[in-house]
Each structure stands twice: as structure tokens, then as C-alpha cells.
Amino acid sequence: MQKSPLGLEGLFVLEPDVSSDAHGRYSYYYSEQDFARAGAAAHYVQEHASCYALRHTVRGLHFQQPPRAQHKVVRVARGRIWDVCVDVRRGSPTYGRHACVELAGGDWRQLHVPPGFAHGFCTLEPDTEITFRLTDYNNRDHAGGLLWNDPALGIAWPCGDQPAWVFPADRQWPALEALHSPFHHQETDP
Numbered sequence: 001m002q003k004s005p006l007g008l009e010g011l012f013v014l015e016p017d018v019s020s021d022a023h024g025r026y027s028y029y030y031s032e033q034d035f036a037r038a039g040a041a042a043h044y045v046q047e048h049a050s051c052y053a054l055r056h057t058v059r060g061l062h063f064q065q066p067p068r069a070q071h072k073v074v075r076v077a078r079g080r081i082w083d084v085c086v087d088v089r090r091g092s093p094t095y096g097r098h099a100c101v102e103l104a105g106g107d108w109r110q111l112h113v114p115p116g117f118a119h120g121f122c123t124l125e126p127d128t129e130i131t132f133r134l135t136d137y138n139n140r141d142h143a144g145g146l147l148w149n150d151p152a153l154g155i156a157w158p159c160g161d162q163p164a165w166v167f168p169a170d171r172q173w174p175a176l177e178a179l180h181s182p183f184h185h186q187e188t189d190p
Helices: 032-038
Strands: 002-005 013-014 019-021 022-024 046-052 055-062 073-078 079-087 099-103 110-113 117-123 128-134 143-145
Touching: 013 032, 013 055, 055 079, 073 099, 073 117, 079 110, 079 128, 099 110
Parallel strands: none
Antiparallel strands: 002 013, 013 110, 019 022, 046 128, 055 117, 055 143, 073 110, 073 128, 079 099, 079 117
């Protein structure tokens, strides 16, 4: 498994080794030993999928607060997304900065998002299906987030400021300036 850092400490893309022959391709999406070697969390408790009908659907920017903070592995099963993560670890030299990566069904790459990052995405194709592997169960009482289009973040969303759909709850998150982040840089070092 190959690891490609995205310029923010702890945030990286995992690309599994793929075997090919005349019949097709084969790979492991998850191997505890490969994830451990890459520095990714190894104990996952939940995996779910979401499918989005419209191109330019925006979700995020989400995180789950301690003590229910999650490592998250994001993979696209079908379609394409533009994925973005914002560092919300207080005391981090990259606090408020973001990194972006495009993920597509069939490329088999996965984004590893540790606690301390707000995560979101924009679908680039209709009928995009995304899977999420998590180290803790989703818990609404510990949900947190950051306003997806906060100008202070400087995120150049592929849909501009006119997404096809933004979930109503995602329009209610605070801007970075008003965020009282529960994360500290030293708590999320790998």
C-alpha cells in the first residue's frame, strides 16, 4: 500500500497495491497490517455508504468531537468527488488551512482523515457512491462542523458558490473565526 501525504500532518491518501491479470484486477481495500505500516488507524467499527444523485452536491465540513472523535477513511465506489479537509487542531501550524484531492470510482485510492480535521466533498458526477470507514460510531450528540463556504478558508469549490444541493444542516455550521474547536494539535500527532 502506497501512502501520499497531502501537506497537512496526518492527512494522506492510501493507494492499495493492485494485481491484474486477464480476468481483471484484485486488491485489498483494508489490511490491518498495511494500514498500520502506513500510519493509519487500524481498528474500525463502522462502514457505511452514501449515494448522491446530483452532480455538485456539497456535504460538510464535518467532524466528530471528542471523546467520540473518529479516524475516517473515504473511498469512492462509483462516480467522482472533490474531497476537502480543513485543519481545525488548535495550536497546529496549519490551523485553518485545507487540502484537496479528487477521488474516483475505479482508482481504488482512499483518503485517511484523522481527528482534528473538518471533512467535506463536492460530487463531480451524478449518482456518486462513497464509502466511509470509521473508528467510532456516528453520534449526533458529538457532531461538529465548519461552514463549507466560509471565505476565510479560501476553498475553491468546483461548483463555485452555486452547488446543486447543500444539506440544510451544513449551512448552519460556524465560520472558522467563530469555531471553538475541541481539538488540540498535540492530541492528534501520529
